[in-house]
Amino acid sequence: MAATEVVQSRRIVTEIPGPKSRAIQKRRSSAVAQGVGSVLPVYVERAGGGIVEDIDGNSLIDFGSGIAVTNVGNADPRVVERAAEQLARFTHTCFMVNPYEAYVDVCEALNRVTPGDHEKRSILLNSGAEAVENAVKIARSATGRQAVVVFDHAYHGRTNLTMGLTAKNMPYKHGFGPFAGEIHRMPMAYAYRWPTGPDNCGPEAAAAAIDQIVKQVGTENVAAMVIEPIQGEGGFIEPAPGFLPALVEFCRANGIVFVADEVQTGFARTGDMFACDHEGIVPDLITTAKGIAGGLPLAAVTGRAELMDAVHGGGLGGTYGGNPAACAAALAALEAIESDDLTGRAREIGELMLDRLNAFADKFDVVGDVRGRGAMVAIELVKDGKEPNPEAVAQVLKHCHARGLILLSAGTYGNVIRMLPPLVIGDELLREGLDILEEALAGL
Numbered sequence: 001m002a003a004t005e006v007v008q009s010r011r012i013v014t015e016i017p018g019p020k021s022r023a024i025q026k027r028r029s030s031a032v033a034q035g036v037g038s039v040l041p042v043y044v045e046r047a048g049g050g051i052v053e054d055i056d057g058n059s060l061i062d063f064g065s066g067i068a069v070t071n072v073g074n075a076d077p078r079v080v081e082r083a084a085e086q087l088a089r090f091t092h093t094c095f096m097v098n099p100y101e102a103y104v105d106v107c108e109a110l111n112r113v114t115p116g117d118h119e120k121r122s123i124l125l126n127s128g129a130e131a132v133e134n135a136v137k138i139a140r141s142a143t144g145r146q147a148v149v150v151f152d153h154a155y156h157g158r159t160n161l162t163m164g165l166t167a168k169n170m171p172y173k174h175g176f177g178p179f180a181g182e183i184h185r186m187p188m189a190y191a192y193r194w195p196t197g198p199d200n201c202g203p204e205a206a207a208a209a210i211d212q213i214v215k216q217v218g219t220e221n222v223a224a225m226v227i228e229p230i231q232g233e234g235g236f237i238e239p240a241p242g243f244l245p246a247l248v249e250f251c252r253a254n255g256i257v258f259v260a261d262e263v264q265t266g267f268a269r270t271g272d273m274f275a276c277d278h279e280g281i282v283p284d285l286i287t288t289a290k291g292i293a294g295g296l297p298l299a300a301v302t303g304r305a306e307l308m309d310a311v312h313g314g315g316l317g318g319t320y321g322g323n324p325a326a327c328a329a330a331l332a333a334l335e336a337i338e339s340d341d342l343t344g345r346a347r348e349i350g351e352l353m354l355d356r357l358n359a360f361a362d363k364f365d366v367v368g369d370v371r372g373r374g375a376m377v378a379i380e381l382v383k384d385g386k387e388p389n390p391e392a393v394a395q396v397l398k399h400c401h402a403r404g405l406i407l408l409s410a411g412t413y414g415n416v417i418r419m420l421p422p423l424v425i426g427d428e429l430l431r432e433g434l435d436i437l438e439e440a441l442a443g444l
């Protein structure tokens, strides 16, 4: 259906945003709350492959995937067909009232594809934030402990508990407190900015985090450690080697539930089905959302049966959690990931992109660091050594947007440009997008 109709080439026929988009943007400002932003307010007509078409007839190259959601491509025909078939039969019953098979199918699939071959259970929810909240609920219930350990640069969502877990004040937390108690923040193994240099960053950061947990929180008080195996909004910070394994070992030795928040990194994005697979990490609980259902809202917590089943009957749930159309879409998306070898494709995309980005780093002083795995890569822009350079990011984004490349920023200092193309994008569009980025960097 829609996806096959989208011509896979960039085409700019108006200013960006065009007149039709600008007209809606004007209506929007008196209808939609100002607090909701849009990176690039071109209003969308259709999307598929590596292209987003707007209502003015422009075709833009997609380096964002709606923030790592359309991993299998936008409106993938298999996802659309499966969800449409489900919608035509019934739209909702509430799994907590009258259950349906697709929910069980998705849980079985998640139990199979997530790291570790232990006995698992899953629960389905609506959003990544809701998944993280539920992981904390489950960990507290199972351990009888309260404290939650999180990390610098973390992003876990916008609900009250997950705002508290999130590191960055502006825009996520500012003015929205008070936040939940018993949240303790530890240093992150951020190799590029580690004071003693990148080489020993992993072990040193792990030792520092563990020391703080022991001295300041008390291991016996900690219910859960929640961490993104590659940080997303925080700037695509890939923890230095050794950091995650040391933390997992510490958690295991001390009865702390290790929660991998793979909401952004999951479902083939990083070149593995999950980012944890890279270092062979097996989390006790894993939270997923974004890439799970080809664009439909769905999220999950998957984890060790004895933890998941520790919660009393009726303690978990939600009206819409595991909506039948979203479940049908998720089953189709997972099949697409596996049958089309999208993990392999993500690795190819990563190679192509990192090659070019490393060349940019050699050529342009402003590119301080290049990092990421698979189709989740970023450049960090700096000035005067390692000073964050968010102004350059704003300029680069402006240039790229005007030329029809959808590109996002990230990072605690707003100085990271992140790239998250759909895994079905073609090499030509990837190269063209990188050409536009190079042009922007050259023009700084």
Ligand SMILES: *Cc1c(COP(=O)(O)O)cnc(C)c1O
Binding pocket: 126, 127, 128, 129, 130, 132, 155, 156, 157, 158, 228, 232, 233, 261, 262, 263, 264, 289, 290
């Ligand atoms: C996006 C994100 C969330 C929040 O997901 P929502 O669906 O927006 O609630 C949580 N954790 C991580 C790592 C994310 O990237």
